Amino acid sequence: MRAVLDVVLLALQLYTWLLIAMAILSWLVAFNVVNTRNSVVAAIWDFLIRITEPVLRPIRNMLPSMGGIDISPIILLLIIFFIQRVIVLYLYPSVY
Numbered sequence: 001m002r003a004v005l006d007v008v009l010l011a012l013q014l015y016t017w018l019l020i021a022m023a024i025l026s027w028l029v030a031f032n033v034v035n036t037r038n039s040v041v042a043a044i045w046d047f048l049i050r051i052t053e054p055v056l057r058p059i060r061n062m063l064p065s066m067g068g069i070d071i072s073p074i075i076l077l078l079i080i081f082f083i084q085r086v087i088v089l090y091l092y093p094s095v096y
Contacts (some may be wrong), residue, residue, distance in 0.1 A: 001095040005087055012080050015051075019080075022048040029042050 016067060024056050025041075028034045033060075059072040 002092065005092055005095065009084060009087060012084055016077060016080055018048060019077060022052045023073050070074055 001026045025034070025045060028035055029041075029045065036042050036045055055076060059075050060070070063072060065077070
């Protein structure tokens, strides 16, 4: 059972890094540092959108309009950190 919890923790950590990469890439695209017409950037952008958008969309629907500021990745990161802490502090010690 600990192996399953380790895999879940690893998946949550990987998803955290994907969210951070998505936020950084969205800033770079917004400030015209990188261009989505580049095929490599477009492929990375498409991959990150497909991975993060299904989870971020319900959070965006629940949040009120903030005038162009998207805090849904921060909310999702807080949820992920909470789940990780619950696993480490409560589930992991009780499993042999």
